[in-house]
Amino acid sequence: MEVLYILIFLFIYYVIRILLNIYKQPKCINLNYKFEKKKKIPISVNFHFTRKCNYECGFCFHTAKSSDIPTIENSxxxxxxxxxxxxxxxxxxxGEPFLYPxxxxxxxxxxxNELKLESVSIISNGSKIKRTWLQKNRDNLDILAISCDSFDEETNIKIGRGSGQHVKNLYEIAEWCHQLGIKFKLNTVVNAFNWEENMNEHIEILAPFRWKCFQVLILENENGGFDGTLRDARRFKISTEQFEAFVxxxxTQKSIVKEPNNIMKNSYLILDEYLRFLNCTNDEKVPSDSLLDVDVDTALQQAGWDESAFFQRQGIYNWSKLPNNGCTGVNDSKKFDW
Incomplete structure (x- = not known):
């Protein structure tokens, strides 16, 4: 019996010890704690400082809803x-940035020269660019991208891209870039008017270091054709199969980078004329708070930016003229810890 009492006593003793240890443990539950997502870094930003444009591209999804531009100081x-x-x-x-050279x-x-960014680039329709401007500013410009959706001027006119001189301007600017050491890039929106076109001959002559081919994108509050929108791009819409046929x-073009809608839509950080990121996740552009009013982290949380899609579309590439900038390949995203 004594042995039994001793065993019972020891059992109760150890149970009490265990309970006391649990009670003394620090409280691990914090009702105010919020799980933080991995911090996003705005590696590459597209600054649409103006919505004004001198062209009338029917599929434009960044339409001229205002004529405002931010002050230099605010930018x-x-x-x-x-x-x-x-x-x-x-x-x-x-818009067209060369309206404000x-x-x-x-x-x-x-x-x-002050922020020491690795790359400064411009996307333009090419109609307002002058060689003298490029000559003067070439040291500050790594990449000049020109939008061209067709090498048939009748097709360009149907789209709204100029009045018959677009291809001529394109060839002239490409030559200037090659002469001045500026990387020449080409952007093409694949749509109902051009998806059957064969552009191989022209691409080989122009020799862009990067040729981005976008599937035409519909955003309801920009080019969806609804009340309050300035564009109705539905007649330009193509299927995924048509887009893939173009690609x-x-x-054989080594410079080609394809961007179907599912990759393109949320993979860009778009900063508008009020210094707000535009969130496209719901097929429209919803603005974040302005960077004049909130910090970058707060604005990024509202931006709807898909980092994985950014890397999938080769968002990091050899984007500087300088040889030792850290970006050495077509798609070197694995080398970066940003």
Whole structure:
């Protein structure tokens, strides 16, 4: 019996010890704790500082809803915040950025020489570019991208891209870029008017270092044809099969980068004329808070940016003219810890 009492006593003793240890443990549950997602870094930003454009492309999904542009001071303030948050590349877009050449040149100089960004690029329709401007600003410009959707001027006119001189301008600008050491890039929106076109001969002559082919995109509050929109791009819409047929026809072009809707839509950080990111996740553009009012992290949380899609579309590439910038391949995303 004594042995039994001793065993019972020891059992009770150890149970009490265990309970006391549990009670003394620090409380692990914090009702105010929020799980934080991995911090996003705005590696590459597309700054649409103006919505104004001198062309009337029927499928445009960044339409001229305002004629505002931010002040130089506010633009620099936002760009500095982005740089401090890890931005490596800035792409100036519109609208048509060359409607404001002095404004554009000042921001480029700021980004290259004060912020020390790895890459400064511009996307333009090419109609307002002058060689003298490129000559003067070439040290601050890594990449010049020109939009061209057809090498048939009748097709360009149907689309709304110029009045018959677009291809001539394109060839002239490509030559200037090659002469001045600026990387020449080509952007093409594949749509109902051009998806059957064979562009191989022209691409080989122009020799862009990068040729981006986008599937025409419909965003309801921009080009969806609904009340309050300035464009109705539904007549330009194509199927995935039609888009893939265009890409297949040009698969021998080493510079080609295809961007179907599912890759393109949420993979870009778009900063508008009010210095807000535009969230496209619900097939429309919903603005974040302005970078003038909130920090970059807060604005990024509202941006709807899909980082995985950004890397999938080869968002990091050899984007600088300088040889030792850290970007050495067509798709070197694995080398970066951003």
């Amino acid at each position: 620099k303030r936002a760009l500095r915040k982005l740089s401090e948050s890890g931005m490596k590349k800035i792409n100036f877009a519109g 002095k404004y554009l040149a000042e921001l480029m100089d700021f980004c290259k 297949e026809r040009h698969k």
